[in-house]
Amino acid sequence: xxxxxxxxxxxxxxxxxxxGLSCALAACASSPKPAYSxxxxxxxxxxxxxxxxxxxxxxxxxxxxxxxxxxxPSSGNPKKAYRKAREQMLKEAxxxxxxxxxxxxxxxxxxxxSSGRAHRLxxxxxxxxxxxxxxxxxxxxxxx
Numbered sequence: 001x002x003x004x005x006x007x008x009x010x011x012x013x014x015x016x017x018x019x020g021l022s023c024a025l026a027a028c029a030s031s032p033k034p035a036y037s038x039x040x041x042x043x044x045x046x047x048x049x050x051x052x053x054x055x056x057x058x059x060x061x062x063x064x065x066x067x068x069x070x071x072x073p074s075s076g077n078p079k080k081a082y083r084k085a086r087e088q089m090l091k092e093a094x095x096x097x098x099x100x101x102x103x104x105x106x107x108x109x110x111x112x113x114s115s116g117r118a119h120r121l122x123x124x125x126x127x128x129x130x131x132x133x134x135x136x137x138x139x140x141x142x143x144x
Contacts, residue, residue, distance in 0.1 A: 039096050040141035047128035050110075051102060052141050053093050053121045085114045089121040102137060103127070 036056040043049050089112060097103050103125035110122045 037092070039100070039102075041102060041137045042139055042141035042144055043129040043134060043137070049103065049125035049127070049129045049133065050141065050144060051093075051097075051107070051123050051125070053089060053096065053123075054119070055089060055092060055121075056118045082114050085119050086112050086121075089119050093121055093123060100137075102133075 036054070038054045040052045040054070041049070042051070090109070093107070097107065103123075105126040107123040107125045110124055111120075112122075113120045
């Protein structure tokens, strides 16, 4: 086996990689720039592979009409905002998993929460954890 097959990724490396990926995602005009992004992993004793993606975009700058008036910006349609945030999180999860190969056979979404600007997506991989998975991915998700 060559050196590329024996990868040992630290928690710091995972956070840095995903922060970088989030920044790349934010480069799109329709995506907000992330102020915070984190990908956490958990593997159960029975082999289930779970992950949690946390994301908080930077606040949008106020437009000139709103500046100095003391008015809150319009929140728009909450259902539409929720769907857009969920879609954005799914794209981000796809990108990060494609990069880190945490879920080799895909995943399903267990839950999605959106609270204001902060979003959290929890998922489970379609395959069970291997011994190599347990070595490569640290248990970074403490509360499930």
